[in-house]
Amino acid sequence: MAGGFGGPTDGEEFEAKITPIVVISCILAASGGLMFGYDIGISGGVTSMPEFLREFFPVVYKKQQIPGLESNYCKYDNQGLQLFTSSLYIAALIATFFASYTTRVLGRKMSMFIAGIFFIVGTILNAAAQNLIMLIVGRLLLGCGVGFANQAVPLFLSEVAPTRIRGALNLLFQLMCTIGILVANLINYGTAKIEGGYGWRISLGLAGIPSLLLTFGALIVTDTPNSLIQRGKLEEGKKVLKRIRGIDNVDPEFLEILEASRAAKEVQHPFRNLFKRRNRPQLIITVFLQFFQQFTGINSVNFYAPVLFQTLGFKHDASLYSSVITGGIMVLGAIVSIFLVDRTGRRVLLLEGGIQMFISHVVIAVILGWKLKDQSNDLDKGMGILVVVIICSFVGSFGWSWGPLCWLVASEIFPLEARSAGQSVTVCINMLFTFVIAQAFLSMLCHFRFGIFLFFAAWCLIMTVFVYFLLPETKGVPIEEMSDVVWRQHWFWKRYMDDSEDEPKEKGYA
Numbered sequence: 001m002a003g004g005f006g007g008p009t010d011g012e013e014f015e016a017k018i019t020p021i022v023v024i025s026c027i028l029a030a031s032g033g034l035m036f037g038y039d040i041g042i043s044g045g046v047t048s049m050p051e052f053l054r055e056f057f058p059v060v061y062k063k064q065q066i067p068g069l070e071s072n073y074c075k076y077d078n079q080g081l082q083l084f085t086s087s088l089y090i091a092a093l094i095a096t097f098f099a100s101y102t103t104r105v106l107g108r109k110m111s112m113f114i115a116g117i118f119f120i121v122g123t124i125l126n127a128a129a130q131n132l133i134m135l136i137v138g139r140l141l142l143g144c145g146v147g148f149a150n151q152a153v154p155l156f157l158s159e160v161a162p163t164r165i166r167g168a169l170n171l172l173f174q175l176m177c178t179i180g181i182l183v184a185n186l187i188n189y190g191t192a193k194i195e196g197g198y199g200w201r202i203s204l205g206l207a208g209i210p211s212l213l214l215t216f217g218a219l220i221v222t223d224t225p226n227s228l229i230q231r232g233k234l235e236e237g238k239k240v241l242k243r244i245r246g247i248d249n250v251d252p253e254f255l256e257i258l259e260a261s262r263a264a265k266e267v268q269h270p271f272r273n274l275f276k277r278r279n280r281p282q283l284i285i286t287v288f289l290q291f292f293q294q295f296t297g298i299n300s301v302n303f304y305a306p307v308l309f310q311t312l313g314f315k316h317d318a319s320l321y322s323s324v325i326t327g328g329i330m331v332l333g334a335i336v337s338i339f340l341v342d343r344t345g346r347r348v349l350l351l352e353g354g355i356q357m358f359i360s361h362v363v364i365a366v367i368l369g370w371k372l373k374d375q376s377n378d379l380d381k382g383m384g385i386l387v388v389v390i391i392c393s394f395v396g397s398f399g400w401s402w403g404p405l406c407w408l409v410a411s412e413i414f415p416l417e418a419r420s421a422g423q424s425v426t427v428c429i430n431m432l433f434t435f436v437i438a439q440a441f442l443s444m445l446c447h448f449r450f451g452i453f454l455f456f457a458a459w460c461l462i463m464t465v466f467v468y469f470l471l472p473e474t475k476g477v478p479i480e481e482m483s484d485v486v487w488r489q490h491w492f493w494k495r496y497m498d499d500s501e502d503e504p505k506e507k508g509y510a
Helices: 020-046 050-056 058-065 079-105 108-127 132-160 163-170 172-191 199-205 208-220 225-230 234-245 251-265 270-274 277-294 298-311 316-344 346-371 381-399 402-413 416-448 451-470 479-485
Strands: none
Touching (some): 020 108, 020 132, 020 163, 020 172, 020 199, 020 208, 020 234, 020 316, 050 199, 079 108, 079 132, 108 132, 108 208, 132 163, 132 172, 132 225, 132 416, 163 172, 163 316, 163 402, 172 199, 172 316, 172 402, 225 234, 234 251, 251 479, 270 277, 270 416, 277 416, 277 451, 298 381, 316 346, 346 381, 381 402, 402 416, 402 479, 416 451
16 A cells, blocks of 8 residues: 555556567667667767867867866866757757657657657767767757657556566666666777777767667557557557457456546646646656756766766776776666566665665765865775775666666656656656756866765755655556555545546547
8 A cells, every 4th residue: 555655555457468579669669768878878988088079179178188277176167068968958858848749649659760860860960070069959959869769768668568567667768778878888988099089970970879779669669558549549559458468358458548548538738737736746756756866966977977087087098997887887777676676666776775875975075075186186096996886886776776766657657648748747857957967067066076976965865755755656556547546545645636626627638
């Protein structure tokens, strides 16, 4: 039950086999996460390459070449350099509202295909960039792809997966994302050694591989039964439901999806519907989870890992090598999450991850405050290795908790009539604060020094308390039964579940 502070919940589980078509479809759809992760990982390595900096950011390049010109903490403090990284996320923020419409009206499959096309065009522009404008435009198009992919893929995964393994299959998106980050770090490590100054073009151009994988994957997969039924394709939806469940008697689940679809069709303005009283718990949880995810500090490591390690005194090769290590740890963390999420539940992993990240930030802040000064660096080899180990502890705990589970929870808690709009808000909030962190981190590092890690530690503590008191457990609950089984039984959120306080539903389509 969802009483107390959110203990395990139970709902009716529909009969379903784990069919090959479900597994293959989920892997193909989750390749959108591969592209997202590659974009995150590649930018940090590229922005630490001298040839790239000399071509597009000569001011930063000059700071690197003159020892003592800048504080150790301020070597990379440049708004243009931060804009290269962050422009992708502001584009994703805007694109997600258009993606909400296509996901709802054209289906999850079509939105994934559109994302793939954006990724391909953006990759071509980035790899062939001759000036900063061309580079930024390419990043903006990649951002549009991220907005469409992050809107459609989590919904696709949650709706296709059988209830008992919904968490694990949904987390394929985050696993692919972490693999994308690791692959990007490995590629950066290799291309940084290429003589001739074009290694960064190869790094950016190889994003075409996951782009093509997502595009062709979107053409192969079948749309979800929920989406087909919501768009009035009842027979096709039932046929697909039988295929993905591997059984003939899908009537109980079909009727539940059909009822949810009828409720969805009574909603004319899905975004306005989000603010109705009965949807406020889901909206509040979604907004805060996405906000908190970015203020764990993870993307400060993901975006700028090579830059961060160079700030700590690592040489260029060593900094890229350390980034590869942290990328590998994040992949392991995602695998741990896939194994545990449908066993221990969402809350346990989020609580443990929050505590471990808090401790990691505090330890890093103490070490840097003690050893790394503005114009001097007393980090010896042993202490440098310790810093890498602590960062790996932080990255691993994020990888099995706040990284994947914020997307999972957001994709499974909204009712069908609010699901597309809710996912848009999820992506929007995530991209907004990803943009804020990407644009501000290097400047914050310059001004806060080691205090930046205490800043993130404080947020890790706050988000852990939030989860303990306000996040109910969703493990094992069918996606269309969340309202009755989860929210109506939660000690705090049940007060919002009185439908009589909402105005009458409007006619139209969700």
